[in-house]
Amino acid sequence: MTENLQLDPLGTLRRSHYCGELRRAHAGQRVLLMGWVHRRRDLGSLLFLDLRDRSGMCQIVFNRDRAPALHERAGALRSEYVIGIEGEVVERSAPTVNPALATGEVEVVASGLHIFNDARTPPFLLDEAQEVAEEARLKYRYVDLRRPAMQANVRLRHEVTAAIRRYFDSRGFLEIETPFLTRSTPEGARDYLVPSRLQRGSFYALPQSPQLFKQILMMGGCDRYFQIVRCFRDEDLRADRQPEFTQIDVELSFPQEETVYELIEGMLAAAFAAGGSEIATPFPRLSWEEAMARYGSDKPDLRLPAMSDVRAHFAPEELEQLKLAAEEPVLAIRIPRVGALSRSQRDELRPLAEGRPVRFFEDFGRLAKSFPATTERIGASIAAGEGDLVTLVGAPAGARRQRHEVATHAGALRLALAQHFAERHGLLDARDFRFLWVTSFPMFEWDETEKRWAAAHHPFTSPREDDWERLESEPGLVKARAYDVVLNGTELGSGSIRIHRSDLQSRIFRLLGMDEDEARQRFGFFLEALQYGTPPHGGIALGLDRLVMILAGENSIREVIPFPKTARGVDLMVDAPTPVSAAQLRELGVQVTLDSGR
């Protein structure tokens, strides 16, 4: 910052154009631009300035011969000063055109300069060329947000949400707000708690999702609801998980699964169109069973070939020789177009399987030497082409395993191998959008630690009608009317047709190990509401941050969240969370006890 720099008031000055919109057609016009000094090129008696605003940049010229006082004052400008420029748009002479700049055919010859504010030297360059540590970017987020890449992400997020709102509005959906200060329901993720001053000793919880409210909106006759809404979960963070994140929350009355699929496919088409991409609908559907068996995952990445069980091609004695369990699948993983591998390149693959309770055969060629006929049949059955990498994953003979355990490990290996050779096969193209619906999830999962059945989706999910009679007898076989929408291995959204009968809802609670009292205590209002005329209803919620992240081609949702938190849940800019004063705690009736000796 410069001492004695005279700053100018904004006064009545009004911007006439954005920097980035100036074109040859504007030549001859007088303009008034406002923005940040991006870069300065001082040639002595000629001084060039790149002025930057939200729209882009344009070049400003100061000439000592034509306006000595103005030129003198412009000499004081530094990076990120906030200024206004009056001047005339002038066409550049042919050799001075800058084709790299959208505004490169013109420049503004300055006739007036208003310095609204100076600026300390920024902590890092506003330059796309150099990667800056995220720690610095988050601390100085207001500087980081000025970078064109962040500006583009912020804008993209706006365009996508605007398109989604238009879409739901055109389909007759009402955007309805639900409370942030609500009730803790200790199922699922940990809640963020907010102490109540008026009811000392009691706490609100921030919603993990507006699940019960949106169902109650259906009971309230709202028919079609959506909300772009913040949700809060006090769990550990990841590249695609923040403690507060945004859901596109949807619920409608009288739907079938297909109603939801069609609706959401349309919404995603609109959202991707807003992001500049066309996607094909309808999306393929895959049952959960099939997804687990063929991809070893409930969120398969369809950009890569599926796996196949090739066990049937082996003779029993061959399986025995290879120490493979005869009753478990032997999964062939094919990674296309990997090309020839040297011995050492092949050896690099072994560690990928380390620590997994599976037998991993990374060298199909070596297997072929011992079992030529079998491997030939396998190669033909999976349509292995020249240069494709084929590996096999099976279960070691003897050990007991859970259902889909081998497939899950094989699926993880499939992704690791694909990742390892991503540059060779080029299939993991971030712009290749491969959606699908995963359907027919199991209703319950056995919780080994709690020794009870747990809801695989959530306890308001309707079981398939055919399965009602075996809810109690064979809960492990009951299928839920739940569905996930998956894109390139990322779960984008999850939903279900809900339970709308209180008798069925009570049965489910009971099955989940909740006795009458407990159910009434936690969800009494909801069970009661179900008795006052609840329509069949269902819906879905999609992660907006993940959606925009994928559209932006980013690898972390922090890149599409203006003010995200670090992996330890800290906001480096405002430095939150912080301890609070004793007076604040006293007022809330809250006492803080910390583990001593730490």
Add this chain to the structure above:
RNA sequence: GGGGACGUAGUUCAGUUGGUUAGAACGCCGGCCUGUCACGUCGGAGGUCGCGGGUUCGAGCCCCGUCGUCCCCGCCA
């Protein structure tokens, strides 16, 4: 809770087997420069090697601890 990577100038990084005064590029400051656009050019300033302890004649480098950022597992109905 567990595993891994990283931490040196404002930024991005280099730093040999533990050895004299810790370097580079960009940025920053000053001079010169009329067509630059990542301007050029000449000069200059700038370091708690994350922090604490230890080993050693000597530590940016080795050891222990700790803090921070990132990635993954667990967790996320």
